Amino acid sequence: MRETSNPISTQQLKQFRGGEKKVMKKSLSLLVAIAMVFSMFASMASAAELTTQQKFDALKEAGIFTGYPDGSAGLENDMTRAEFAKVLALLNGLDLNNAKATYSDVSANHWARAHIGAVSDAGLMNGIGGGKFGPTIVVTVEQLAKTIVLSSGLQQSNAEVKGTVSNWAKGYVAAAIEAGFIPELSDYTANATRGQLVDASYVVFVQKHKTTIKASQTGAKTITVEFSKALTDDQKKDLTFEVKNGNNTIAVTAKYAEDNKSVALTASYLPEGNLTVNVKGFDPLTVKTEKERAASIEIGAPTLQKANNQDLRVKTLNQFGEEIKFATVTVTAFNATKGISIPVSAGKVNLASDDVAKVDDTIVVTATNVNGLYASKQYKVVTASSATKIEIGEVQPLKDKTRITVGDKGLVLPIKLTDQYGQEIKLNATTSPKKVENNFFALDGITFFAGGTGAVDNFSVDKDGKVTFEATKAGTVTITATNAAVANAYASVTVNIVNPAEVKELKLSNPNSFVVSGEEVVVPFEAVDSFGAVIDPKEVSLDKVRFLSNVEFAAGYPKINGKGELLFKFAGNGVTNVLVVVNGFTTSQLQLDVLKASEFQALNGVKDVLTTLVEGASVEFDKDNITYVDQYGRTKNVTDGTYTIETADASIAKVENGRLVAGKEGSTTLTIKYTAVQNATPLEVGVTVVKASDVKTYEIKSVGTIYGNKDQGFDSKYAKTVELVGKIGDTQVALVKSTPDFVTSSVPGVVAVDSYASKIVGKAAGTSTIAAYVGSNKVAEASVTVSDAAPVATTAKFKEAEYKVAKGSTITVEVEVKDQYGVDYATAGALLSGDTAVATTSGLTVTGVKKGSTTLTYVTSNNVTATASLEVTE
Incomplete structure (x- = not known):
């Protein structure tokens, strides 16, 4: 693991302050605020590159130093203990404290009383004896060294100090010299100047507010970069991350932690070795990565109940605590009470039969793998009817909602069952929703009552014992759970259900594009319900909303699509004021200039088609490759039946059946005419046909990231065909035969090849270099990335x-x-x-x-x- 940092610069500090000369008052809160908004990623001139005056100016801007009334810094002047106390308090961000300045020579109205109290309370400065502080006594260099070392949290050093120094100060002076706070001097008992304090304070200031980073592998596919300070949103926007294995870049996705003090860089595959992590603005970091290996086995079932299909939840974890998918584990279960083995199938056991287990039987579960990892866990067989204590928590609205509404499905009933041993019991999973009949229903021997002015229904239990239900009628519903076999084993909760909110107010905003007659346009809007809450756009109904416009809407508009977008389309054009009327009240209006319908102006060009071809080659060339611009400067594709293509020399090239076909060597011109508009200016496109021998270099068309699965064959839809394009200089050339004669893969376990069919298929996450051959010559290489993320x-x-x-x-x-x-x-x-x-x-x-x-x-x-x-x- 390596750590790097970038501090802040004097110029940045001055720019942040905007030239204002604000003086700090009673704490370092402003300084801390300044440090947080600095661009921590910009480089900074080192202390050695700045003059003492420049350092003073920077610290003055931060409110740590103040100059003399005449504006001078007084860098050659001695520093009194009172002046020193003030600088120390501000530099360390101490809370100012009048109460702790209990010295006879520090009066109640002394200008530095609060600062003296702060440094005394922090242990950075002490009195001189006899109940006195000595505020006017001059500070020596060795005294300066001690307090600055303490401020930085450093330890004393055993290094030799040359020059005059008191015995008590040797360790502090040595540490201060090593840290760059003070230079080597001949006499450290001499008075310290304000300039020496400025030099030392600047180094401390930078160290306290610089940002450092470190990186390490935290998962089989994850490297985490940690920051010494939480990042702001603006700072995150400035950051970029890159992970490299030698010269190869590994694609990663970045996800910040909630506290913004770290970011996880996740790849589809991390190779073993020393990887380089580049974070914008910081020195590169080297992270040693290792292959995933099984480190432990976990048996996660919280309880075993008297039911079938009890999932033991056996997981194999890697060295990072992540589950290893498809790990081979041998799992056994033994009923110690009966002295019999229990079959385990697919990690589950069947315990419903009394011949296998009864309530309170002891079941011992063990799990092992081929590497000798072992886990064991002992259970008492329980059932919901064994619950001696029932607890029910408050039912919360669905995610992103503030109320429980009729029609809400998946509402969670937070119920907790505990047996006489204090062991939590989970309700068994249901195969279909449980209906509420006459206000009652039962789950695993627990009786539920659901009654009131509202209604709930369709209770379900998942494999984890989580109970969910649906709200079906507005009103108040009390849900009570009771174990009739155990006295006082019951609990209840009240649920308030409201009807779905209706639109009360709908406000429109200006679209982000032209409004053109006959074309859909998305109109931003916000709908507010009768409770004053903003309604999810996807849930907005326009049943009670009317849109009035003096330019006629097209049939079926306005409307809201499945994405929750409000769509307008106008049948005419002109300036209109669209009024939004909800329940008879106008809630907003929007003025729009509806432009005339789009019209062809000129052919624009061709796209996505190679116009240099080898003799006999052909490429697709149809309406999808021909563009025009309308009167608003927008590029559009032509449509079938609106164009013709003529060639100056059909023996060189021609277009037929939607393809551009190359003939003999030479150059010719294609003339594209737009026939839907009379006298439209044609577009001429040059086509060059070359001999195959003119193509000297090739490149492999990008195949992107492909899916990897060890069981995939070359008949899989995820198999890819390797294709080549020729190169003459920087020009790509279409070939007669785009597939190479032979293909190889550097890592067949990652990318397998059907060499002579030019097909590749992913087998496992990682990267591999594929090479393409024409004849016996290797003509091109490309890196292929494979991901094992399941297709979605x-x-x-x-x-x-x-x-x-x-x-x-x-x-x-x-x-x-x-x-x-x-x-x-x-x-x-x-x-x-x-x-x-x-x-x-x-x-x-x-x-x-x-x-x-x-x-x-x-x-x-x-x-x-x-x-x-x-x-x-x-």
């Missing part, structure tokens, strides 16, 4: 932005879902209709119910959403 949906998109269906008819929509690896992801998502009175959904089928407009929202199992508009016609 990250993007979703409807094939069309708008759909139409006739009343009584059906259509099937298509949704493209991709995971973090850019691969199509099959997900058990749900298609929802924003208004089931207009249209209903079943799977991906939409049925029109009545004429109108609504929003279709597709939601994946991990809450990734896509939206599209739907119009139902007669």
Whole structure:
């Protein structure tokens, strides 16, 4: 582990103060505030590079020193003990204390009384004897050395001191010299000057307020950087982090701790060895990393109950206390009371049968692995009906909510059951929600009553014994849990349920883009309910909201999509004042200038297509590659049927069937015409065709991060094909055959290759270098990163932005879902209709119910959403 730091500069301090000459009053609170807002990452001139006057100016700006009335620093003057006491108190951030200045020669109105009391209370200065402090006595260099060393928390040094020094001061003087507080002198018993105190104080000031960092491996895939001070939000914005293994950069994600004193840098894989951690503004750190290894086994089940499928929760932990997935552990269970072994399957035991275990039987569970790690735990078999004590805590609203509302699901009933041994009992998991009938229901022998003016229902218990339920009716509900077999084993809690909040006020803000006729625009808004609370945009209903505009809205607008965005679309153009009316009251208005519909102005260019090709090569070239600009300077793609492409010499290159096809060597021009607008200026695009022998160098197209799983084959959808592009200078060249003849991997255990098919597949987290060969020659290399993070949906998109269906008819929509690896992801998502009175959904089928407009929202199992508009016609 290595530590580095960057202190603050005099110039930074002056800039922060903005030239103001503020004097500190009674504490160092201002100095501390200054230190916290400094850019701690900027470099600073060392003390040796600054003059004593410059140091004085900096410390004066911080309020530690004050000059003389004539503005001079008086650096050559002696320093009295009273002056010294004031500097020490401010430098160390001490609370000023009049009460502790109990010296006969320090009057009640002495200008430094509070500072003298502060340093006396802190033990930095003492009296001179006889109940006196000696405020006018001059401070010597060795006295200065002692107090500065104490201020810095340093220990005395045994180093030899050359020069005249008192015996009691040798250790302090030696330490002060080593720390750079004072220079070597011939006589340390001489009077100290204000300049010497300034030099020493500046070093202490910098040391006290610099920020240091250190880094170490804290997880199999994590390096943690620790800061000596909590960071502000502005400081965090300035920071960047980089982890390198030699010349290879390891991709990491940074996550700050809640106290902002550390940041975890997590990679998909950390190789073993010495890695370099670069934090912007600090010297590089070297962190020694090690491979993950099993360090301990944990048996985590809190209790074993008289039921089947009791999860023993056996985990293998690595040296960082993290669980090792897929670790091989042998688990056994033995009923010591009956003297019989109990089968363990997939880490679970079945204890429901009396032949296997009865209540109060002793069960011994052991777990071992091949490396000799061992764990054992003893249990008493319990059941909920054994509970002698029941406790229920307060039911809290769902996350990000302030009230419990009708329709809320997953509300937690914090119940705790304890048996006669003081052992906590967990309720067994339910297979389906438990209905409340006539205000009663039962779970594992515990009887529950739920009654009052409101209602709750659908109680469930998960594998951890957590009880959840649904609020179904507004009012007050008392939930009581009772064990009828045990006297006084009961508890209750009252739950207040309110109806869903309705919009009382809706305020609009200006969009962040043009408002163009015929185009959707997102209008920022805030909705407030009848309780005065802001409503989650996704939960806002426009049923009782009207939007009045003198420019007509397009059919079906305004509306709120599945992302909680308010969408406007206008059928006309002009300046309009949109009024928002809720329950008959105007709550806000917004003036918009609705511009004329977008119109073609000029062809803009082509994108994402190579225009230098080898003879016989071809690349995709269609509407997705041709762009134009409208009258507002926005770039858009042309559409089918609005353009033609002609070539000056079809023997060199031509476009057919959506592809640019190279012929013989040479150069030609493609002329693209926009046919939807009469006399639109054509766009000319140059195409060059070269011989294959002209291509001397190659590069591998980026494959990005790929998914790794040891069981994947080359038929997996996560397998990738290695492709090449040619290079002539800085120009990329399309090849006839983009796949190399042969591919190798430097680490086959990370990236496996089907060499002659040019396919690669991830096997384990890490990085590997793939090499591509043409013939027997290696022509290109690229580093491939593999992640073992399980694929999850990250993007979703409807094939069309708008759909139409006739009343009584059906259509099937298509949704493209991709995971973090850019691969199509099959997900058990749900298609929802924003208004089931207009249209209903079943799977991906939409049925029109009545004429109108609504929003279709597709939601994946991990809450990734896509939206599209739907119009139902007669």
